[in-house]
Every structure is written in structure tokens, then in C-alpha cells.
Amino acid sequence: MTVINTNVEALKARLAGSIAAKKLDTASNRLASGMRLNSGADDAAGSAVSMKMNAQLMGQKAAIKAASDALSLLNLQEVAVEQFANITHRIKELGVQMANGTYSDADRALAQLEADQLVTQFQMVAANTRFNGLEIVNGTSGVTAPYSIQVGPNASESFNLAVTPGATLSTMLPGFVDVTTQSNASNTFDTTLSVLQTMNEQRAIIGAAINRMKTSINNLSSAAVKTEFAVGRIIDADFALESANLAKQKILSQSSNRMLSIANNSKNLLAQLLE
Numbered sequence: 001m002t003v004i005n006t007n008v009e010a011l012k013a014r015l016a017g018s019i020a021a022k023k024l025d026t027a028s029n030r031l032a033s034g035m036r037l038n039s040g041a042d043d044a045a046g047s048a049v050s051m052k053m054n055a056q057l058m059g060q061k062a063a064i065k066a067a068s069d070a071l072s073l074l075n076l077q078e079v080a081v082e083q084f085a086n087i088t089h090r091i092k093e094l095g096v097q098m099a100n101g102t103y104s105d106a107d108r109a110l111a112q113l114e115a116d117q118l119v120t121q122f123q124m125v126a127a128n129t130r131f132n133g134l135e136i137v138n139g140t141s142g143v144t145a146p147y148s149i150q151v152g153p154n155a156s157e158s159f160n161l162a163v164t165p166g167a168t169l170s171t172m173l174p175g176f177v178d179v180t181t182q183s184n185a186s187n188t189f190d191t192t193l194s195v196l197q198t199m200n201e202q203r204a205i206i207g208a209a210i211n212r213m214k215t216s217i218n219n220l221s222s223a224a225v226k227t228e229f230a231v232g233r234i235i236d237a238d239f240a241l242e243s244a245n246l247a248k249q250k251i252l253s254q255s256s257n258r259m260l261s262i263a264n265n266s267k268n269l270l271a272q273l274l275e
Contacts, residue, residue, distance in 0.1 A: 050234045053227055059153030060224040064217055066150040071213040073131045078206045080129040080137045085199040087122045088192050091115055091177055095189030098179035108180050115177045115188075149209070151216040159212075 094115050098108045129137045150158045176191040178184040 050231055053231045053234070056153065057224060057227045057231060060220055060227060063150060063153045063157070064220045064224065067213050067216045067220065069132075070149040070151075071210065071217065073136055074206055074210045074213060076129055076131055077137055078203065078210065080125055081199055081202050081206060083125045084122060085196060085203070087118050087125075088195050088199060091118050092189055092192035092196070094179050095185045095187075095192060098185035099182050099189060101182060105180070108185065111179045111185075115179055119177050149213070151212070152220070 094111050097103065098111050103111075126137055127135060129135065148158050148160055152158070176188055179188055
């Protein structure tokens, strides 16, 4: 009796079928997940690069959030300093008026009442301008100048904003806001000029910082989009390519199964003939 120990054609067909099944499974997984890299085994080098780029992307997004928070803080500070300036302008006007000899002591007493209310209003603005619960222009509740503001994904990408705390400005007002006499009213007017100069300097500093924050956010957003696109090029599946590959592997798998069936039948037929 003759024994056939091998069936080369069947082995080839089985191997081809196994390869086709593996590729078919890969294409199916990629189409289902939408990702080309579902495990490190799919592309070890690509996975390593994508992990680094994803870390960079997370840093960029965190920096955008930090810069956006800083922009909100700066906008609140800008409004507060604007209010400080408006109040100080009114005190200056009272100083000019009451330094005029045409006003009586009674007039100056009434003007002093308004001045006292303005000082109280100034101090309320300083105390009530808050961001995340912090008195950002008072300098007394955990935030002190200069403020360190993050403008990039790396620790070194930050700058300090030196804004005079509102408390420093507000303590200047009670000491000189006295319009009860011509002389004191004149001194009040002179001192408000210095305070307004400080206000203008602070507005310029804040305005420049706001512009820098907006530029940083725009640059970071653009960089994040590019990084995300680059990561997508590495890990995202090409649906057209994977669909075509899926169809191809289905055909190859079916062909391999057919070839295996033919090879097995041929072996059985040959064995029968040799018996």
C-alpha cells in the first residue's frame, strides 16, 4: 500500500488562507475602529512617534486652557483698572472745583461726602474683582504681583505680569482725598495726577499682556491643529484603502479555501488510485 505523507498544494493553500484571514481581520479592525494603529504590533515605530506627539498635543491644549484663563483674568483686571481710573478722574474734578475760591465751606463739605463715597467705591472694586475666588486686583487673597502666566506647553514658556495690586492704589486715596479746604482740594488734585499716571501705566501693561495672550492662544491653537493632523496621519485608518484591502482579502481567503478543498480532494483521489 502506498502512503502519501505530504500534500504540498494543500499546505500552500492553508498558508495562503491563514495569511489572508489575518489580513482580513486587520482590515476589519481598522475599519471598525477608524484607526490604523490598534496596538503596538501594528507599527512599533509609528506607535512610539504617535505617543510622543500625543503628549505634545496634550501639552499644547493645556497651554491653551492656561492662556485662556490668563486672558479672562487680564480682561477682569482691565475693567477694574478702568473703573479705578474713572473714580480717580471724578475725585480729580472735585479737587479742581473745590480749589476754586467761589465755593463755600458748605459746598466743600458736600463735595467731601461724594469724595468719601468714591473712595469706598474704589475699595469695593478692589475687593470684589475676583477670578476663581481670588481677589486679582487687591493683592490680599493668594495672588500677588508679578503674576506668572503660562503661554506654552513647556515649563519655561511663561512670563511675569507686574500689575500694581488694587490694595496698593486704594490705600493711597484715603490719605489725600480731602476737599474741605482750598488748600487740601488743590493737594488732592495734584496727587490724583500721579495716581492717574499709575493707572495709565497699568492699563498699558495689561493691554500689552492681553494682546500677547491672544497671540499665544492663536499660535497654540494653530500648532495644536497641525499636531493633531500629524498624529491622525500616523494612527488614522485610510477608509478607501482599508475597504479595498478588505475586499481583496475576502477574495483571497475564499480562493485559498477553494484551493485547499481541491488539493485535499486531489490527494484523496490519488490515494485511491494507488491502493
